[in-house]
Amino acid sequence: MKPARALLLAAALLLPATASALTSDRNQPIQIEADQGSLDQGNRSTEFSGNVVIQQGTMYIRAAKVRVVKAADGAQTMTASGSPVHFGQQLDRQGTVKGLAARVEYQSATGIVKLSGGAKLERGGDRASGDTITYNTRTEVYTVLGGSRSNANKGRVSITIQPQQK
Known part of the structure; x- marks a missing residue:
């Protein structure tokens, strides 16, 4: 297999096919x-570096570095790092979800x-920030942790929930 094709195939494995994400995204080509x-077939890992942009339909990830590891059972773990990592996607329901953090890890x-290091998440007008945010793409449920008391927010989290429009 040609290295460029193998890299594309490996990167394709990291993109989520979630229930709440825009359904048509799963059928779109990956850019x-x-x-x-670089591809390391022995370790089942692929790495991209330098202004990495991954897009499939409305879903995107922008990072300085992305590493994908495929387990023997086929499950993939994607770890993106940068200053910061950005991601976002249109949802089947209305709106989009956007996030940023120093590090983003995705378990297929x-x-x-999991967003860590100055994590921020926004869905519609609702916002959350903390040291770590864990977001379930299938249920749209997120958990926010404050982290160390020595950080700017003194270990606390911040969440803003907009009133429901009538």
């Missing part, structure tokens, strides 16, 4: 741009996205 890419088997 990947980066300054560099569970649909869980």
